[in-house]
Amino acid sequence: MAAQQGDGSEDDATLSPVTAAILLPPTEHCLHSINSTVFIRQLPSQGLSFQLWPAATTFLTLLDDHRRNPSTGPLGPTLTALGSRRPPLKILELGSGTGLVGIAAAVTLGVSVTVTDLPHVIPNLSFNVKANAAVLAANGGVVHVAALRWGEAEDVEVIGREFDLIVASDVVYHDHLYDPLLKTLRLLITGGEEAEEEGRVFVMAHLRRWKKDSAFFKKARKLFEVEVLHVDPPCHGSRVGVTVYRFAGKKSSKKLLKANNANANANANANAIAIA
Numbered sequence: 001m002a003a004q005q006g007d008g009s010e011d012d013a014t015l016s017p018v019t020a021a022i023l024l025p026p027t028e029h030c031l032h033s034i035n036s037t038v039f040i041r042q043l044p045s046q047g048l049s050f051q052l053w054p055a056a057t058t059f060l061t062l063l064d065d066h067r068r069n070p071s072t073g074p075l076g077p078t079l080t081a082l083g084s085r086r087p088p089l090k091i092l093e094l095g096s097g098t099g100l101v102g103i104a105a106a107v108t109l110g111v112s113v114t115v116t117d118l119p120h121v122i123p124n125l126s127f128n129v130k131a132n133a134a135v136l137a138a139n140g141g142v143v144h145v146a147a148l149r150w151g152e153a154e155d156v157e158v159i160g161r162e163f164d165l166i167v168a169s170d171v172v173y174h175d176h177l178y179d180p181l182l183k184t185l186r187l188l189i190t191g192g193e194e195a196e197e198e199g200r201v202f203v204m205a206h207l208r209r210w211k212k213d214s215a216f217f218k219k220a221r222k223l224f225e226v227e228v229l230h231v232d233p234p235c236h237g238s239r240v241g242v243t244v245y246r247f248a249g250k251k252s253s254k255k256l257l258k259a260n261n262a263n264a265n266a267n268a269n270a271n272a273i274a275i276a
């Protein structure tokens, strides 16, 4: 990995004229399902938040496949269930980086997406959203940009919790970020009874690079039901491919109690009828 992140070290630099002189041309990402292209500016010299990571491309491909055929493909059941429950779907992306996944989601699904990252990443994120204004407008997508620091409850309060779906790509890498990320996910997915009732979910594309990643999933499984939706074939020179996970709230003990009580009442009624 090119740079340390999440601690505000080398990514803190603002865009200088020197950096501007070594900008790469924007990368083009084709969405075949709608015959459109998303343009993304990367600024690799600014640090890892300004580069596109492999899991983002996998996510874009799955969104494109879903748009082409919603009834097949790994995202189908989740997106269809969420979309029918409370349209229009509202999506929040965590650790958006260059914003490819959030922009692609807004364009392919024609919905509102809020892309977020650390405060110093926001200018490039906003740049990329503006650069795709035409394709967003043409497809009924809207993208909002906001700072959201993992682990900071007040950032979640400011952004609100009325999102149906939380998405992210390549956000599990430094172990000191596991707990802050899980705290934010807990606030967004299982924060309050309302969230549990509405069945909010987190869909994350992840390329496993280190053994230590498993510590994140071990912690996550204690908090959420974690399911694998999709596994890419291994990338060239790698033993693993990008994996897409779905996290959902565990059934709370309160809900289980309610369900058990309902069953007990039903049994009691059946017995009473049988005796009578």
Ligand SMILES: C[S@@+](CC[C@H](N)C(=O)[O-])C[C@H]1O[C@@H](n2cnc3c(N)ncnc32)[C@H](O)[C@@H]1O
Pocket: 005, 006, 007, 048, 049, 050, 051, 052, 053, 054, 055, 056, 094, 095, 096, 097, 098, 099, 116, 117, 118, 121, 148, 149, 150, 168, 169, 170, 171, 173, 177, 180
């Ligand atoms: C490896 S990059 C992935 C970027 C993008 N999602 C992609 O797949 O191309 C991880 C992202 O998480 C963001 N991030 C790291 N620590 C964070 C924190 N504490 N709060 C919010 N975002 C954070 C970084 O700024 C960066 O954009």
